[in-house]
Amino acid sequence: MTMPAEPHEETLTARQQAVLDAVLALMVEQGGELTMNAVARRASCSKESLYKWFGDRDGLLTATVRWQASKVRAGNYDRTRLDATALHDSLTRFASNWLGVISSPTSIALNRFAIARADTGGGKLGAIMLANGRFAIGDRLKPVLDAGREAGLIDFDDTETAFRSFIGLVGRDVQIRLLLGDRLALTQAEIARDAARATDQFLTLYGTATTVPEHHTANA
Template structure:
């Protein structure tokens, strides 16, 4: 069954749909590969028919679940006509801070560990879904901001994708791999804020016009 096209964000979902996706995230964390439409319906106290109507099939539900988790990283809206360095810096730093906060949370760590275990396995799609809606999806959301900075004469780069990859590295550093490999201590809000601030400063040092 082909899932319906659904843009997953806080604004487009009903409260009931958010509850269902949170239930799916909980099952992924608790049971890993055991996620089924029946299990989600039971935990969320809804019918399987409702799940199929909203998400199409298990892969559609998985995709929506990953998109819902990724949507917790917010983009700060900017006015391209009046964009200046301060506004661009605030937007990039906020994006980086949100990204690190979500990435180092228990749900994202468990989800990414499970996705890594699926990578390259033909009949297990979570790895591809997380790749498409995680780092690739983040690039799609962030690159327009980088392009706006370039158009405003604030940034100088030849390839927006390469610029984003640099920003990704500056924000995440080795934090994600350490969490995936079992580091138990989650970074504090202060540490996350400092890391995002340094990433913004270093990014401007590399790409500032």
């Protein structure tokens, strides 16, 4: 089957977004195998529409992963006028969005689904999630880090290493605990606190001599 061009989150119609939300809801409720029939029933649309919009089951899963990952955004900033406050705000917003997404039931279900299929010949979903989840998110944050380096606010040799350091400070052990069934519940206030704290820690590690984090979080 010839696959249509995958819709980007910016070009998805409200109807297509509703379909992807239906896929996420099914994963949370049922896990396991997803069929186009089940998705069509849940989304109250025809299988023909699903094939037209997403190509096939892998195309539908790819769009679902991208839809979930699209919720992670860095803050707006002017690259030519980036200062310490704008950098801190952008990193904190990114950290808060990402931590909220990875700790959500939908992301937990997606990751469990991909892990379960990795050893059963269905590992393609893992590659889909890496390409459209983790790697795509890295592509969104790395320009912010590079802009901070160009502005003399942070200093590092390798952008990928700096990105991994930041993600590690933000995520800590939250994701693995949730995947293993820990009933960890993060409130919005806790997510905001942890995001700001991780950003301060990152700027302490990578900030230049003239960069001092302007927001200091409690050592909670």
